[in-house]
Amino acid sequence: MRMAEGVEWALHSCLNLAWTGPEKAVTATRLAAYYDLPAAYMNKQLQALARAGLVFSTPGPGGGFRLARQPEQITLMDVVAAIEGPEDAFRCAEIRKRTPDASPSSLRGPCLIDQSMRRAELAWRKELAAQTLADVKEQVERTAPDVPAHARRHLAA
Amino acid sequence: MRMAEGVEWALHSCLNLAWTGPEKAVTATRLAAYYDLPAAYMNKQLQALARAGLVFSTPGPGGGFRLARQPEQITLMDVVAAIEGPEDAFRCAEIRKRTPDASPSSLRGPCLIDQSMRRAELAWRKELAAQTLADVKEQVERTAPDVPAHARRHLAA
DNA sequence: GCGAACCTACTCGGATATGGGATGTCCGAGTTCTCGTGG
DNA sequence: CCACGAGAACTCGGACATCCCATATCCGAGTAGGTTCGC
Numbered sequence: 063m064r065m066a067e068g069v070e071w072a073l074h075s076c077l078n079l080a081w082t083g084p085e086k087a088v089t090a091t092r093l094a095a096y097y098d099l100p101a102a103y104m105n106k107q108l109q110a111l112a113r114a115g116l117v118f119s120t121p122g123p124g125g126g127f128r129l130a131r132q133p134e135q136i137t138l139m140d141v142v143a144a145i146e147g148p149e150d151a152f153r154c155a156e157i158r159k160r161t162p163d164a165s166p167s168s169l170r171g172p173c174l175i176d177q178s179m180r181r182a183e184l185a186w187r188k189e190l191a192a193q194t195l196a197d198v199k200e201q202v203e204r205t206a207p208d209v210p211a212h213a214r215r216h217l218a219a
Numbered sequence: 220m221r222m223a224e225g226v227e228w229a230l231h232s233c234l235n236l237a238w239t240g241p242e243k244a245v246t247a248t249r250l251a252a253y254y255d256l257p258a259a260y261m262n263k264q265l266q267a268l269a270r271a272g273l274v275f276s277t278p279g280p281g282g283g284f285r286l287a288r289q290p291e292q293i294t295l296m297d298v299v300a301a302i303e304g305p306e307d308a309f310r311c312a313e314i315r316k317r318t319p320d321a322s323p324s325s326l327r328g329p330c331l332i333d334q335s336m337r338r339a340e341l342a343w344r345k346e347l348a349a350q351t352l353a354d355v356k357e358q359v360e361r362t363a364p365d366v367p368a369h370a371r372r373h374l375a376a
Numbered sequence: 377g378c379g380a381a382c383c384t385a386c387t388c389g390g391a392t393a394t395g396g397g398a399t400g401t402c403c404g405a406g407t408t409c410t411c412g413t414g415g
Numbered sequence: 416c417c418a419c420g421a422g423a424a425c426t427c428g429g430a431c432a433t434c435c436c437a438t439a440t441c442c443g444a445g446t447a448g449g450t451t452c453g454c
Contacts, residue, residue, distance in 0.1 A: 064397090065220045065308040066437065073332045074314060089387065097314040103439055109389065121388045122446035138335055151222040151308070157231060157254040162373065168363040175230045178295055178350050186343035193335050206325040216319065221436085223398065246426065260400055266428065279407030280425045 068107040069145045071099060073198075075108065076141055078217060079117065079129045080199055081210045087118075087126030088217050096216050107145060114144035133199055139190035152179040225264040226302045228256060230355075232265065233298055235374060236274065236286045237356050238367040244275075244283030245374050253373050264302060271301035290356055296347035309336040 075093050082088055094104035108127050112119040116136060117127045129136070154176035159169060202209055232250050239245055251261035265284050269276040273293060274284045286293070311333035316326060359366055 063220060063222045063303045063308050064306075064310070064437090067310070067312060068437090069309065070312060070314060070332065077332075087387095091387085096318055098317045099314065100439065102441075105388070106390095106439090112388090119388060120446085121386085121444085123386045123448060125387050125446075127388090138339070146220045149221075151220045152226065153221070153224070155224060155227060157227060157256065160255045161253055161369065163369045165365070168366050168369070171362040174355055174358045174362070175227065175234075178355055179347075181350075182295070182343050182346035185346040186339050189339035189342040190336075193338075198331055198335055201331045205328040205331070208322070209325050212318065212320045212325070221398095225398090244426095248426085257400060259402075262427070263400085263429090269427090276427060277407085278405085278425085278427045280409055282407075282426050284427090 063151060065142075066145055068103075068110070069142055071097070071104060072107045072111055072141050072145050073138070075104070075127075076111070076116070076129065076133075076136065076195055077199055077202070078213045079127060080133045080195055081213045082217050084128045086218070087120055087124065087128045089126040092126070092217055096213070111141070111144050114140065116140055116144055133195035136195045137191045138193045138195075138198075139187055141195075142190055150180065150183055152176070152183060154179070220308060222299075223302055225260075225267070226299055228254070228261060229264050229268055229298050229302050230295070232261070232284075233268070233273070233286065233293065233352055234356055234359070235370045236284060237290045237352055238370045239374050241285045243375075244277055244281065244285045246283040249283070249374055253370070268298070268301050271297065273297055273301055290352035293352045294348045295350045295352075295355075296344055298352075299347055307337065307340055309333070309340060311336070 074097065078093060078096065079088060090105035090108050091101040093108070094101040108117065108119070111117045112127070116130055118130050119125070119127050154173050156173060156176075158164065158173060231254065235250060235253065236245060247262035247265050248258040250265070251258040265274065265276070268274045269284070273287055275287050276282070276284050311330050313330060313333075315321065315330060
């Protein structure tokens with residue numbers, strides 16, 4: 063099980079967009095260059111964020127991406143779901159139904175293995191949903207106060 | 220992000236091995252046939268469980284797999300880790316270090332995005348570790364009392 | 377001088393290659409049981 | 416009848432194909448701004 067690395071890119075980019083502010087749009091090329099990443103692929107990740115409604119995208123000169131909501135209103139869960147998709151990691155294929163003696167009685171309830179796995183995954187989602195971009199942003203500003211200025215400087219038009 | 224489907228197979232197989240008991244070994248072929256799954260691939264999953272020490276494997280006629288511990292001593296986390304490996308789903312590539320102005324001061328602390336993701340994944344692991352095979356087994360026996368007998372009958376030599 | 381139309385440059389957006397890991401298959405090493413043979 | 420040994424069958428274990436999705440790239444649609452031409 064491996065999470066797409068685009069998640070990491072998206073999270074860092076969202077933080078950077080929070081620092082540059084919603085007034086000026088930042089291009090995918092510039093965000094990618096800041097971390098020396100392939101620009102076209104970074105663009106793909108930002109597209110996913112745009113589809114999820116987390117960022118606004120404007121084409122043309124002066125265009126780029128802007129955060130669509132306040133950092134307090136964006137959770138880490140939102141970003142992960144935007145990149146990874148809404149599906150669970152564990153997907154019950156209901157193999158129990160393929161047994162030769164899958165009687166209606168034994169299939170009455172839900173698959174309990176699936177339930178247990180879902181319960182764990184729900185705990186994961188809850189923890190992600192409990193943390194907002196603003197939380198992480200504030201932590202970074204406290205432990206590394208010069209990072210926001212650096213980001214603004216390198217991402218400014 | 221997608222978990223290997225071998226996890227589902229392994230969990231069901233562990234339950235079945237719990238029902239057949241540790242006295243008689245059950246072959247991979249028989250476990251696979253119970254769910255109409257490819258035998259060789261099922262064998263691969265059981266091998267992973269054996270490497271992790273969750274099951275004993277004995278070759279030759281009359282051989283097969285037996286649960287290595289009591290169901291109370293095997294958590295869902297054990298099974299998932301055996302199949303999926305020990306690595307985290309989210310792997311911080313430390314892209315923050317690739318910024319042109321990655322000063323030692325700003326890199327002093329750990330990556331806070333990584334920390335947040337780890338916190339969520341830890342919650343997932345804790346929830347998995349909190350549930351044992353015995354828990355799930357007991358739930359199944361309560362909601363579908365005839366399943367254990369079916370398993371024993373179809374998996375008996 | 378001013379306005380409008382054109383043109384260029386820029387950016388996103390989706391369609392298109394590529395690579396690595398999960399999925400699926402196959403054969404060999406080792407063990408156990410069986411069967412035959414000899415005492 | 417019993418002991419023994421050779422053989423066969425069975426099972427795991429790992430090496431070998433195959434397929435699919437994440438990764439990576441490229442080009443087209445659309446837009447904004449600048450430029451030039453006409454009035």
